[in-house]
Amino acid sequence: MTEPAATELIDAKLAGLGDWRGQKLSHLRALIRRALPQVVETVKWRKPTNPNGVPVWEVDGILCTGEVYKTYVKLTFMTGASLPDPTGVFNAGFGGGARRAIDLKEGETVDEAAFIALIQAAAAYNTARTKPAKKA
Numbered sequence: 231m232t233e234p235a236a237t238e239l240i241d242a243k244l245a246g247l248g249d250w251r252g253q254k255l256s257h258l259r260a261l262i263r264r265a266l267p268q269v270v271e272t273v274k275w276r277k278p279t280n281p282n283g284v285p286v287w288e289v290d291g292i293l294c295t296g297e298v299y300k301t302y303v304k305l306t307f308m309t310g311a312s313l314p315d316p317t318g319v320f321n322a323g324f325g326g327g328a329r330r331a332i333d334l335k336e337g338e339t340v341d342e343a344a345f346i347a348l349i350q351a352a353a354a355y356n357t358a359r360t361k362p363a364k365k366a
Contacts, residue, residue, distance in 0.1 A: 231344065232272065234273045236272045236273045236285075238270050239273045239276075239282045239283060239285075240259070240273065240282070243282035243283075243298075244254055244256045244259075245347050246282070247298060250336045250337075251298045251302075251303050251336075252298075254303045254334055254336075255285070255296050255298060255303050257310050258296065258305060258334075258340070258345075259285070259287075259296070261342060261345055261346055261349070262287050262293075262349050264346065265345075265346040265349040265350050266287075266289055266293075266349060266350065266353050268286065268289060269287050269289055269293070269353075270287070270288045270289065271285065271286070271287060271288075272285075272286045272287075272288055273285060273286065274286050274295070274361045284296065284297055287349075289333040289352075289357065290353070290356040290357045290359070290360040291308070292308045292314075292356075292361070293307065293308070293349060293352040293353060293356065294306055294308070294349075295308075296305045296313065301335060301336070302333045302334060302335045302336075303333070304308070304322070304331050304332070304333050304334075305331060305332045306323060306329055306330075306331045307320070307329060307330050307331065307332075307341065307348070307352055308328065308329055308356040309328055309329075309352060309355055309356070310328070310329050310330025310331065310352075311326070311327065311328050311329065311330055312328070313330070313348060313351045313352055313353055313355060314329070314351055315344075315348060316344075317341055317344040319332060319340060319341060319344045319345055319348050320332060320348075321333055332345075344349075349358055
């Protein structure tokens with residue numbers, strides 16, 4: 231049996247939610263894809279209690295994960311503490327050293343332009359970290 235592609239697993243997860251959380255994460259996914267057409271979707275942390283796993287978006291490493299809880303949707307940026315956030319898109323995860331998050335409850339929205347800029351900054355940060363340093 232062929233393993234489903236990450237995109238199919240994410241599609242199934244979003245469709246299976248059948249409520250505002252699926253719609254919210256689907257909208258955020260579309261913004262990520264608009265910001266970075268080259269983004270790679272993966273799924274990590276699959277287990278019997280979460281067979282579709284956690285959606286993950288990557289460019290030269292993980293940009294963010296998309297998690298769904300009972301009362302909110304969470305996007306966690308692995309290097310969020312290192313990213314510029316002049317409009318305050320991050321609203322959670324400030325206790326950690328490297329990560330920052332965006333938690334959205336039903337009816338809440340995100341500033342789309344600021345979110346897209348944050349996604350692009352995360353990709354630029356990852357790419358800069360993965361390129362070898364130039365010799366002087």
